[in-house]
Amino acid sequence: MRKILFRGCDGTGKWHEGSLIVISVKKPVQKDVAPYKEYYIKGRHFGRVEMEVAPETIGQLVSPATKDHPDIWEGDIIEDEDGYRLEVQFDPYRHAFCLIVRCEEGTAFESLCEGYIDFMFNEGGAKVVGNIHDNPELITKPFS
Numbered sequence: 567m568r569k570i571l572f573r574g575c576d577g578t579g580k581w582h583e584g585s586l587i588v589i590s591v592k593k594p595v596q597k598d599v600a601p602y603k604e605y606y607i608k609g610r611h612f613g614r615v616e617m618e619v620a621p622e623t624i625g626q627l628v629s630p631a632t633k634d635h636p637d638i639w640e641g642d643i644i645e646d647e648d649g650y651r652l653e654v655q656f657d658p659y660r661h662a663f664c665l666i667v668r669c670e671e672g673t674a675f676e677s678l679c680e681g682y683i684d685f686m687f688n689e690g691g692a693k694v695v696g697n698i699h700d701n702p703e704l705i706t707k708p709f710s
Contacts, residue, residue, distance in 0.1 A: 569627060569630055570626070570627070571583055571584060571585070571610065571626070571627040572584065572585065572586040572607060572624055572625065572626055572627070573607065573623075573624070573625055573627070573639055574586075574605065574607045574619030574620065574621075574623045574624040574625070575619055575620055575623040575699060575700075576617050576618060576619050576620070577618075577620070579700075580617075582607040582609060582617045582619060583607065583609070583610055583627075584607045584608045584609045584610040584611075584614070585607070585608045585610070586605070586606075586607060586624065587605070587606040587607070587608055587616060588603055588604075588605055588606075589603065589604045589605075589606070590602075590603055591603065591604055603621070604618060605618065605619050605620075605621045605624060606618050606619065607619050607624075622699075623641075623699045625639045625640030625641040625642075625697075626639070626640045626656070627639055627640075628640055628642075628654055628663045628678065629680060629683050632684070634684050634687045634688050635683060635684065635686075635687040635692075635694075636694055638654060638683060638694070639654065639697070640654055640655065640656055640663065641653070641654060641655070641697045641698045641699060642654045642694050642696075642697050642698075643694070643695050643696050643697060643698060643701060643704045643705060644665070644686065644692050644693070644694055644695070645692065645693060645695045645704075646686060646690045646691060646692045647690060647691030647692070650667055650668070651667075651668040651695075651704060651705060652665040652666065652667055652668070652676070652686075652692075653665065653666040653668065653698060653705055654678065657675070660677070662677065662678065663678045664676060664677055664678050665677075665678050668705055
């Protein structure tokens with residue numbers, strides 16, 4: 567059975583992993599304030615502390631770590647031995663995770679499966695070089 571975990575970054579830049587909790591907040595006293603949502607990650611380790619995280623940084627665990635590769639999270643940037651940058655992203659049309667391939671020639675989509683991840687890290691020399699939140703320059707700057 568696949569682990570369903572999320573990670574998110576709090577206001578200090580620290581990443582938290584665990585269960586995602588979404589709370590709809592309504593202010594009964596102030597009628598001019600619209601309801602809004604707060605996002606928390608409840609830790610998966612001892613203590614299981616709930617930490618508020620920025621909603622734009624929330625990503626799901628795509629592939630747990632194996633002997634061949636580290637944890638792969640939605641929003642991670644993977645680079646292969648040829649310098650291709652791959653962004654892990656959820657495709658709502660396919661209802662699956664995919665890789666957005668970024669290279670000098672342009673951008674393309676690849677379906678993501680465990681076999682492909684293992685192949686990339688074993689045969690393709692791939693490595694996780696960052697994520698779109700901490701290292702946006704990896705996907706916004708053109709290749710040299």
